[in-house]
Amino acid sequence: MSSKDIVVKAAGELFGDKDPDAVDRWVAADYRQHSSLAADGPEALRQLVAGLPDGFRYEGARVIADKDLVALHGTYYGFGPEPLVAFDLFRVDADGKLAEHWDALTPLVTETASGRSQTEGPTEISDxxxxxxxxxxxxxxxxxxxxxxxxxxxxxxxxxxxxxxxxxxxxxxxxxxxxxxxxxxxxxxxxxxxxxxxxxxxxxxxxxxxxxxxxxxxxxxxxxxxxxxxxxxxxxxxxxxxxxxxxxxxxx
The missing domain is CATH 3.10.450.50 (Nuclear Transport Factor 2; Chain: A,)
Structure with a gap:
């Protein structure tokens, strides 16, 4: 599987299916975390996934893959009192495991100056x-x-x-x-x-x-x-x- 396929599959099981056991399948033992939302290591990620509320969901917009780095752009619903627009960046190691993660989140704004949402627009990679x-x-x-x-x-x-x-x-x-x-x-x-x-x-x-x-x-x-x-x-x-x-x- 490509790095893009690995990240999409892993993220789907972790944050779509909300399956804590997906950590065993997809996350490296030395998983390194840079997010402000979780501690280091796979067990902290497991706890995060296990604690996701019933109404939680992720709405993906686009995926950008660059060798071992894969970026996701989308919106989280249920992480807090308001939806959060996010960039997530994962590094995939040589064994096909998620080895490192960075992110940035900001509240979803319903009325924007351009009239466009924070995630809409082209999603397919060209050129x-x-x-x-x-x-x-x-x-x-x-x-x-x-x-x-x-x-x-x-x-x-x-x-x-x-x-x-x-x-x-x-x-x-x-x-x-x-x-x-x-x-x-x-x-x-x-x-x-x-x-x-x-x-x-x-x-x-x-x-x-x-x-x-x-x-x-x-x-x-x-x-x-x-x-x-x-x-x-x-x-x-x-x-x-x-x-x-x-x-x-x-x-x-």
Whole structure:
């Protein structure tokens, strides 16, 4: 089985079937956790799955596979009082087991500036031959724009014709992004990217995991879709970095 098939199958049994015994089938003995929701190791994951409430469900939107890393984008219902939009990232080891996990979650927003939900949009991977070119473009964009704050080169990377936005507070287009950024700045929440940790790429999709500040320390998870060498769509989760974690592994 491919890494993508393993993660989809494992996640389905763990969080779809809510089967704690799926931990024995799919999770490595040295499972390393980075989430703020669970302690380290397979037994902590088993306890999490065993404690899921009756109304819990996961609604998947897209899956992005990059060698041994597989990212899931979707919505959890029943994890808390409100639905949570999430990115989950798993590393699959050589034995086909889930060996490491990162995530970021944010509340579902029903009314967004663009009118689009936080997860809707294309789900199928296209242009597999452009994977590395798109990864390189996102990393360059991250250095110059996200970390370097050089917004004069935005149009080198983002389409001026079609830029669809799924951030709840930003409307479509570069003007929509600019207006949202200005509003955030007035609230003391400037977009500050300090470190890019991972760029998970498959075809026309690239998921960037970064850390920085948005008024407070945050984890930025940005998913970009490309067409003709430009970013044409964006989804994200901006999650606060907690003061304490239930493990010593860090959030990243």
């Amino acid at each position: 597999p031959g452009q994977t590395e070119a798109n990864r390189a473009l996102v990393l360059e964009f991250a250095e110059k724009v996200l970390k370097g704050a050089d917004y004069s080169v935005l149009t080198d990377y983002i389409s001026t014709e079609t830029y669809l936005q799924h951030n709840p507070e930003a409307a479509d287009g570069l003007d929509g992004f600019g207006a949202a950024a200005a509003k955030w700045g007035e609230q003391g929440k400037n977009l500050v990217y300090k470190t890019v940790h991972k760029a998970v790429a498959e075809g026309d999709f690239v998921l960037l995991q970064s850390e920085g500040e948005f008024g407070i320390p945050v984890a930025y998870w940005d998913l970009f879709r490309f067409a003709d060498g430009k970013i044409v769509e964006h989804w994200d989760v901006v999650a606060p970095v907690p003061d304490k974690l239930p493990h010593p592994n860090g959030l990243f």
